[in-house]
Amino acid sequence: MSATSKVLPALHPIKSLPPKFKITSGNPTAGLMENHGDAKFRSNDVIRSGSPENDALIGEVAEEAQNCAGDMGVYGEDLAYSRKGVSLEDRPSIADEDLESVPLPFPSISMSSRERRWSDTTPYASKKKLQSWFQLPNGNWELGKIITTSGNESIISLFDGKVLKVKEESLVPANPDILDGVDDLMQLSYLNEPSVLFNLQYRYNQNMIYTKAGPVLVAINPFKKVPLYGNDYIEAYKRKAIESPHVYAITDTAIREMIRDEVNQSIIISGESGAGKTETAKIAMQYLAALGGGSGIEYEILKTNPILEAFGNAKTLRNDNSSRFGKLIEIHFSETGKISGANIQTFLLEKSRVVQCNEGERSYHIFYQLCAGAPPSLRGKLNLQNAEDYNYLRQSNCYSITGVNDAEEFRTVMEALDVVHISKEDQENVFAMLAAVLWLGNISFTVIDNENHVQAVEDEGLFHVAKLIGCSIEDLKLTLSTRKMKVGNDNIVQKLTLSQAIDARDALAKSIYACLFDWLVEQINKSLAVGKRRTGRSISILDIYGFESFNRNSFEQFCINYANERLQQHFNRHLFKLEQEEYIQDGIDWAKVEFEDNQDCLNLFEKRPLGLLSLLDEESTFPNGTDLTLANKLKQHLNSNSCFKGERDQAFTVHHYAGQVTYDTTGFLEKNRDLLHVDSIQLLSSCTCPLPQIFASHMLTQSDKPVVGPLHKSGGADSQKLSVATKFKGQLFQLMQRLESTTPHFIRCIKPNNLQSPESYEQGLVLQQLRCCGVLEVVRISRSGFPTRMSHQKFARRYGFLLDNVASQDPLSVSVAILHQFNILSEMYQVGYTKLFFRTGQIGVLEDTRNRTLHGILRVQSCFRGFQARRSLKDLRGGITTLQSFIRGDKTRKAYSALLKRHRAAVIIQKQIKAVFARNRMRTISDAAIVIQAGKVLYYINSKIYDTNFCCMEYRCSN
Numbered sequence: 001m002s003a004t005s006k007v008l009p010a011l012h013p014i015k016s017l018p019p020k021f022k023i024t025s026g027n028p029t030a031g032l033m034e035n036h037g038d039a040k041f042r043s044n045d046v047i048r049s050g051s052p053e054n055d056a057l058i059g060e061v062a063e064e065a066q067n068c069a070g071d072m073g074v075y076g077e078d079l080a081y082s083r084k085g086v087s088l089e090d091r092p093s094i095a096d097e098d099l100e101s102v103p104l105p106f107p108s109i110s111m112s113s114r115e116r117r118w119s120d121t122t123p124y125a126s127k128k129k130l131q132s133w134f135q136l137p138n139g140n141w142e143l144g145k146i147i148t149t150s151g152n153e154s155i156i157s158l159f160d161g162k163v164l165k166v167k168e169e170s171l172v173p174a175n176p177d178i179l180d181g182v183d184d185l186m187q188l189s190y191l192n193e194p195s196v197l198f199n200l201q202y203r204y205n206q207n208m209i210y211t212k213a214g215p216v217l218v219a220i221n222p223f224k225k226v227p228l229y230g231n232d233y234i235e236a237y238k239r240k241a242i243e244s245p246h247v248y249a250i251t252d253t254a255i256r257e258m259i260r261d262e263v264n265q266s267i268i269i270s271g272e273s274g275a276g277k278t279e280t281a282k283i284a285m286q287y288l289a290a291l292g293g294g295s296g297i298e299y300e301i302l303k304t305n306p307i308l309e310a311f312g313n314a315k316t317l318r319n320d321n322s323s324r325f326g327k328l329i330e331i332h333f334s335e336t337g338k339i340s341g342a343n344i345q346t347f348l349l350e351k352s353r354v355v356q357c358n359e360g361e362r363s364y365h366i367f368y369q370l371c372a373g374a375p376p377s378l379r380g381k382l383n384l385q386n387a388e389d390y391n392y393l394r395q396s397n398c399y400s401i402t403g404v405n406d407a408e409e410f411r412t413v414m415e416a417l418d419v420v421h422i423s424k425e426d427q428e429n430v431f432a433m434l435a436a437v438l439w440l441g442n443i444s445f446t447v448i449d450n451e452n453h454v455q456a457v458e459d460e461g462l463f464h465v466a467k468l469i470g471c472s473i474e475d476l477k478l479t480l481s482t483r484k485m486k487v488g489n490d491n492i493v494q495k496l497t498l499s500q501a502i503d504a505r506d507a508l509a510k511s512i513y514a515c516l517f518d519w520l521v522e523q524i525n526k527s528l529a530v531g532k533r534r535t536g537r538s539i540s541i542l543d544i545y546g547f548e549s550f551n552r553n554s555f556e557q558f559c560i561n562y563a564n565e566r567l568q569q570h571f572n573r574h575l576f577k578l579e580q581e582e583y584i585q586d587g588i589d590w591a592k593v594e595f596e597d598n599q600d601c602l603n604l605f606e607k608r609p610l611g612l613l614s615l616l617d618e619e620s621t622f623p624n625g626t627d628l629t630l631a632n633k634l635k636q637h638l639n640s641n642s643c644f645k646g647e648r649d650q651a652f653t654v655h656h657y658a659g660q661v662t663y664d665t666t667g668f669l670e671k672n673r674d675l676l677h678v679d680s681i682q683l684l685s686s687c688t689c690p691l692p693q694i695f696a697s698h699m700l701t702q703s704d705k706p707v708v709g710p711l712h713k714s715g716g717a718d719s720q721k722l723s724v725a726t727k728f729k730g731q732l733f734q735l736m737q738r739l740e741s742t743t744p745h746f747i748r749c750i751k752p753n754n755l756q757s758p759e760s761y762e763q764g765l766v767l768q769q770l771r772c773c774g775v776l777e778v779v780r781i782s783r784s785g786f787p788t789r790m791s792h793q794k795f796a797r798r799y800g801f802l803l804d805n806v807a808s809q810d811p812l813s814v815s816v817a818i819l820h821q822f823n824i825l826s827e828m829y830q831v832g833y834t835k836l837f838f839r840t841g842q843i844g845v846l847e848d849t850r851n852r853t854l855h856g857i858l859r860v861q862s863c864f865r866g867f868q869a870r871r872s873l874k875d876l877r878g879g880i881t882t883l884q885s886f887i888r889g890d891k892t893r894k895a896y897s898a899l900l901k902r903h904r905a906a907v908i909i910q911k912q913i914k915a916v917f918a919r920n921r922m923r924t925i926s927d928a929a930i931v932i933q934a935g936k937v938l939y940y941i942n943s944k945i946y947d948t949n950f951c952c953m954e955y956r957c958s959n
């Protein structure tokens, strides 16, 4: 993990492995000894305590294991290199590594050889006692430690303590701990399925849903909000503060490369339904809008999403918001790097959903949104009912989506329509067309003669449709119940049977909806049209349906898988080219890996005149052609093709790059013709409302190559003159041309479970998708090239200490010396001008040696440090005791002297106080004495005065 910022918690580096890691594969039999017929895996090899037979075997096997471990003296030591033994702190961080890995070209390889190729390092793993993946009978992959190997049998111990004897070939090497949860699958030394699955799951469990597989970004749908988006993250990726794999990072690279190389870029997003393509495309658009925004157009571009989703998405059993069309959004940039406009191209809208959808699924969201959210005035104008009242919506018995408020969504769509400048009047016309489609489904027919001919019933359905599209009831009734045909010079009118009438009605509904969708996209494109500031630079985001293989595959899967073959070829060619370029740049003597792409399968589709598409078109033009005659024709002409196999019951199988798919031809011709009779077109062109007129003229100007169907045997014209397959092929060619002129960036979305629930990771499902979307192909192909590369400097720094003699400091010389010292076979590596290129597994071998050496060093260091620590502890203890006694004595002395001082001070204070008291008493007494003395004198004086006064009085009296 190469995050350089610590701000964002979800992107912290991985440090630990779950202590008992076990993963489950959906392929319960692969790799099992039992499958090899020679009882490679004996049933009682899985040892459980409590079973008497097993106990015996435990003894036998465990004893053998112990002996071996004892003999070799490495058992305990080896464990130190296992996940249990290596402490997290001991592990070097992957962040400081410079392991670079890249994709390799794609020679074709059969499934049977896959396992062999991937396990060809097993002998090495078992010889070196490494960890290996072992697949249990229940399909679980479990990590085990090889204890010993004799002959072609190994004894392994699992982490829960079980010891098993297994065939060596059934073991798949596991990667060293250093590679746990690596950002890029190409960094894995052992590129095998369990390791890839483990790595993805390891990251997924920590909300790190993005992982690189060379140049491809693998995105696992979290089915919950993950804290990986928003302005902080956008800013961090913009500043390159985070380098973890992310859609933002891919988009950022695209912008930078567009500016730097002046080459248009494309972001190609694929994956199966519900894997997260549309969300990923929106995340990429968000980033582009944030970086290239400013003119306001980016807001309009983002607002196209709710519109396209409302009109082109529906709830299916696999995804509540499934896009039923493919789209390419081309975002244009001005010279200053700001978004100047955009253009949207759509592919193959699933029209049939308008008139028919499976139980539990829904038609297009907009129908339900309109019924739930239309304001009263609009409801009145369109005579809108509830969704339950329309046959087209009622048939699947599903009206709502958990957690989705259709009325609220309708308001969002109206708002978005305003933003992309669709006038209120046009919006009303759009809603009128939607209501007309809904009411068309309610039109019923009644039999009018004994030949089962029918005519439309004049009920509210017929009445409302006529009103909404602006035609007379009579014209509508005639169009739905009859066909005008030309026989010789005469025009005749043929009445329709019930099924023909229903087909005509449904064809009209489908065509109106499909035309409405195209018209809307056209209006959006007008609104987003690139202004004068155009530089010609653009980034295109392709969100296209992934490879599909169901129990029953029909025309839609046929087209979708054909598109995926084309994209796969683009993917192959691009990766092949890149690979070669890097080898040439670094001067690598690289024996060119023979590049075999899926051209054979593409030829099967495209070859003229005997390819699937040509034969399909040819049969579609035959008036008497049926699905059965088509199947027979394909078998007749293509059975010798290695990619084709005829099947019973008008089916055939195609060997696609992602696996075999059997197609049922039922409905192929009708879907390919996709006819709308000229009567219906004429009806639309005669309508007073503007949109039907536009649709009609659009249909009439499509192509001049006629396709006729059963209803047009006698020269009746048709509407859609270009077959669907041919039109789609043309679109794909155009798309490929556009993509060829861009630098592609691939994102493969993976669905971790079928329940659309978070925290659930079904290994079997993930594995199947990885195989299908070619991620495992990249991984597999890397075995034949040099997928791991490291600069001379990094290599010398990392492994230089393993050298016995270091003669030079030059990184290149050190690197070569390491390679020689460890006897890395010359065919296992190449020395480039700047980097060393290794075949898969070689770095893992060196890494093991490094870990082992480091571990040995750690053991010696720990023993020495232990001895040192014990000795110094003893010394320390003696010293401490002495020191303590000194300190205690000193403390006591200090305390005594302090006490003494206090005592003396107290005595002095007492003395002083006593003296003060004594003096005070003395003074008081003396004062008292003076007072007393003074009193006597006064008395004497007073008495004298009295005596004097008395004498005077006596004298006066006597006088």
Ligand SMILES: Nc1ncnc2c1ncn2[C@@H]1O[C@H](COP(=O)(O)OP(=O)(O)OP(=O)(O)O)[C@@H](O)[C@H]1O
Pocket: 221, 222, 223, 224, 225, 226, 271, 272, 273, 274, 275, 276, 277, 278, 279, 280, 319, 321, 322, 323, 324, 545, 546, 749
């Ligand atoms: N990055 C993500 N974060 C959170 N949820 C996601 C993310 N990607 C996908 N999801 C969830 O998965 C659902 C399906 O995703 P999305 O519609 O993008 O699939 P899809 O591959 O486009 O399917 P389809 O081919 O049927 O259109 C979304 O509605 C959303 O709930």
